[in-house]
Amino acid sequence: MGEKLLMKGNEVIAEAALRAGCRYYFGYPITPQTEIAHYMAKMMPKVNGTFIQAESEVAAINMVYGAASAGARVMTSSSSPGISLKQEGISYASCAELPAVIVNIVRCGPGLGGILPSQGDYFQAVKGGGHGDYKLVVLAPYSVQELYELTVEAFNIADRYRVLAMIMGDGTLGQMMEAVEFRDKEETPDFKKDWALTGTGMNREHNVVTSIYIKPEELEAHNIKLQKKYEQIALNETRVEVYNCDDADIIVAAYGSVARIVKNVIKMAQKEGIKVGLIRPITLWPFPSKAFEKYAQVPKAFLTVELSAGQMVEDVRLAVNGKNNVHFYGRMGGMLPTQKEILDRIKQILK
Amino acid sequence: MTHQEIIIAGFGGQGILSAGRILAYAGMLEGKNVSWLPSYGPEMRGGTANCHVIISDEPVGSPILNSATALIVMNGPSLEKFESFVVPGGLILTDSSLVTKSPARKDIDVCEIPATKMASDMGNLTYANIILIGKLIAKTGVTTIQNFTEALKKVLPEKKHYLIPEEIQALEAGMNY
Structure with missing residues (x-):
């Protein structure tokens, strides 16, 4: 290099x-x-x-x-x-x-x-x-x-x-x-x-x-x-990053710039004793369904975070295939989710 | 451990974006993880500019800041907009030649520097941003004069390199204010 x-x-x-x-x-x-x-x-x-x-x-x-x-x-x-x-x-x-x-x-x-x-x-x-x-x-x-x-x-x-x-x-x-x-x-x-x-x-x-x-x-x-x-x-x-997913309380699915925000959330959550994993599709097609299949029953729930009304979440649901709940949190119009917003949503789901 | 989240804000043309860029470059030469994100959205149409700079020992997560450890403001509206972003114990640097109001908060460190006046006295208004960066470096230690000089060499086109000694004078003036 x-x-x-x-x-x-x-x-x-x-x-x-x-x-x-x-x-x-x-x-x-x-x-x-x-x-x-x-x-x-x-x-x-x-x-x-x-x-x-x-x-x-x-x-x-x-x-x-x-x-x-x-x-x-x-x-x-x-x-x-x-x-x-x-x-x-x-x-x-x-x-x-x-x-x-x-x-x-x-x-x-x-x-x-x-x-x-x-x-x-x-x-x-x-x-x-x-x-x-x-x-x-x-x-x-x-x-x-x-x-x-x-x-x-x-x-x-x-x-x-x-x-x-x-x-x-x-x-x-x-x-x-x-x-x-x-x-x-x-x-x-x-x-x-x-x-x-x-x-x-x-x-x-x-x-x-x-x-x-x-x-x-x-x-x-x-x-x-x-x-x-x-x-x-x-x-x-097919390319994917699986991060912090073993024994995770919840696994977040996010790609691109949103995955960066989620990595910050993972650190914040750790301080509060919540273990958050991340599955980050690097190829959106082909979709890394196998990673979701593998971890489908590990966490209490999945959460997909996107800058949309909920698009990738459909592929996450197909991959998880009913074996777990898949929640969604999204912002639109150029509004970005803050770390706190995502963490609050995670806590609400885990409650 | 270094972890600075810095917002620099002011009018377009004050060198807001380039000040942030040089600072980020210097942080990178310091061996830190850095990011720089300019405003490019609708707020630019109003003639204001800001950038978010992260300089950290840890990998940078999101480059978008919802809070800041340090804020540099070069106009009044930017102070109004970003004062609440600063974490308790954080730092606000204002160009007091242009920002007439003082920050209202009492839980932060405030430095009011007449940077535009000082730059004008030096004979070049465009150094005001560098004077403020000088104070930021003195306060936070995110980089050194040496690496800032190296960063200037990387960021400025070669035909502008003759300005570097004066830029460093401005930096030192800010550091020592």
Whole structure:
């Protein structure tokens, strides 16, 4: 590892992408993630890459489709309303099995909403915001160091499986500065992209990248192939942090910046003799159901804390599968739960 | 054991965010865990700025502060907004050239420093934030002059490095006030 630097989350995402070999960035500015575009605009020319501020989010995602078809490492970033606009392109690229990275630094909705932190896009990211049976690999970092690690990982997962990978954060993570250490060199496995549209040179059959299958037999076969791929991803790429869960009185499920607040709550609770565990999904899809299954009967109850009206809590309930009570506490509109609020809720549940 | 939760607040343009950033960088060079979080929400539209800085021996949990061990304020509205955040026994530093009211609380340590006036006397108004940081460092020991100097080198663009000796003079003026 190199020198410790103090960097902003958004800038670290961009730097990580460059280090992972991303040489194409297409985006359209929106708070609270615009620093990603700033950084790319400044750095891309220095590495002979391409930065384009597209005319819209829709244009940007289709530029991603183009660059990915040609086998390039490519990224776009936006925030909630902008990600909504990209959904058609996301569905198309998923069908065409194009690898690329999409960053969503979530802000509050619905609608144009507000610019403060939120986790209200969980359903959109995890259950599919676009049409059809497809999945994104959704990574939810909770520190600036993880923004780096997981952005690099997102490119590798995307290339390994020919899928779209999404980094999902919020304004707290994007705007905060924290220490980060970059590796001297990224070890990128050699992904042979023999499917890419690189020109045949009249030496081979031409490749096809498409999202249209007119014959139902072909489209069903393609869907089955996609589902098999998602099964493989679920098997190999699920990531989770299980913290303080053995003998826990209550286990809290939280991801991203909320998990940081919960870690403070764990310390506060300890002083009062309450043992709080944390299961922190790092991949939101594939969801780490096994961790919840394993601990389903350990605590007196589960509590899911989110910056939403209750989205991930549905997956927690599915994973706990009726073996325990799963409570929910959420704030919306950019309001954040305080440590005391969460601890009070825990005490109320345990009473 | 070090654990400081610091809020710095004032108007946009007073160097609120950069003061916090340099302080956090210096804390990191001190070997501490640090975080820096700027205000970027609707309050910025009113021309006010604030940032939350944590410098700790322990890993930093949430970077969002609901309370503070130290508060630096460079305008009146910020004192009103954040005075109640300070924990009993905590520290409030005000730029008394601009904040005319004194903190009402009696259970905290208060330092009122005419930082803007002092900076103006030094010939550069933009050092007021550094003067206040100087006092904060003297009071809390979160970092040293040496690491603050190193942090300035990291945060300031190279073409501004010629200012560092004056910045350190401002820091020392605050420390010794």
